[in-house]
Amino acid sequence: MNIFLNGKQIITFSQSIDALRCEYGFPEGSITILNGFGVQDSALSENDRVHILEKGTTPDKDTLEELLYARHTPMIQDKFKKACVGIAGLGGLGSNIAVNLARTGIGRLVIADHDTVDPTNLNRQQYRIRHLGMYKTDALKAELGEINPYVEIINVNRKVTEENAAEIFGGCDIVCEAFDNAECKAMLVNTLLEKLPEVKVVAASGLAGLGSCNDIRTRKIGSRLIICGDGVSEAGCGTGLMAPRAAVCAGHQSNAVLQLILGEI
Amino acid sequence: MIKINGKSENAALGKSISEYLEQSGYKANQVAVEINGDILPKAEYSQRQIAEGDTIEIVSFVGGG
Incomplete structure (x- = not known):
């Protein structure tokens, strides 16, 4: 029968994944994936897409991409791959958004921040001890490279301002506002919506503290602006920024990005 | 209204x-202020008068990220 094994079309008489594994000389215990989902063994049908990966080896670019296509379905993954998403600010929101979008296989990410990693970031941001003192752009690019090395990362190691925001994010379909400061948030959202008539903006407001995560939600405002957060929980003394709500809000923003790419919201 | x-x-x-x-x-x-689905540029805040039929969204940002 006709099968796609690790992205290549083959003809086989093997009736199961395990038989196919033996036929092609992969060792016992290899990772076996049928049509995007991990399986122990399974019968094969015409035109199945099978991936067999030896444990502990790094799949090449084509295989990794094939896996994303299989898992997310080709029509959807094609749209993700063609998308360019900007992330302004690489703190608790931006670093988590970048990780989510890299895992999803967004084609190109423009990540912007002028700051370096310091110890107060480690309670909620996607950095490690070894990143302390590094520029956030460089540290995050290294992290993303270990998650999905095939996403194109454009590093912008500059402070994003009213003057340069349109130039930095001009090529993006969607930009995530992930700043800390309320005035900077408003500045970026206003500037992008005024100066880039095609771009959509996914912003955040209200995620500090330990209130219920259920209060964090996604709201669409007009045709080009999405706001995630509870709208009120401001960071301050006694209401610090914590990992769970930062990650939940970043998850809302990341999901809104994917929905926008697919035209679902 | x-x-x-x-x-x-x-x-x-x-x-x-x-x-x-x-x-x-x-x-x-x-x-950020949207009127009838479009962002209102900051420079127009003082001139733009609220008119009959306007649907306005005011998004207020709080700090934290």
């Missing part, structure tokens, strides 16, 4: 956006 953040606000008729923001306790440098 005038709608602001989903609520009927007919008393806002004729006020500029700047006036409305100030009276309602918003900080003008921490908001």
Whole structure:
């Protein structure tokens, strides 16, 4: 029968994944994936897409991409791959958004921040001890490279301002506002919506503290602006920024990005 | 009818956006304002008067990220 094994079309008489594994000389215990989902063994049908990966080896670019296509379905993954998403600010929101979008296989990410990693970031941001003192752009690019090395990362190691925001994010379909400061948030959202008539903006407001995560939600405002957060929980003394709500809000923003790419919201 | 953040606000008729923001306790440098689906440029806050039929969304940002 006709099968796609690790992205290549083959003809086989093997009736199961395990038989196919033996036929092609992969060792016992290899990772076996049928049509995007991990399986122990399974019968094969015409035109199945099978991936067999030896444990502990790094799949090449084509295989990794094939896996994303299989898992997310080709029509959807094609749209993700063609998308360019900007992330302004690489703190608790931006670093988590970048990780989510890299895992999803967004084609190109423009990540912007002028700051370096310091110890107060480690309670909620996607950095490690070894990143302390590094520029956030460089540290995050290294992290993303270990998650999905095939996403194109454009590093912008500059402070994003009213003057340069349109130039930095001009090529993006969607930009995530992930700043800390309320005035900077408003500045970026206003500037992008005024100066880039095609771009959509996914912003955040209200995620500090330990209130219920259920209060964090996604709201669409007009045709080009999405706001995630509870709208009120401001960071301050006694209401610090914590990992769970930062990650939940970043998850809302990341999901809104994917929905926008697919035209679902 | 005038709608602001989903609520009927007919008393806002004729006020500029700047006036409305100030009276309602918003900080003008921490908001984004959409009128009838379009972003209102900051430079127009003082001239743009709230008119009959306007649907206005005022997004107020709080710090944290």
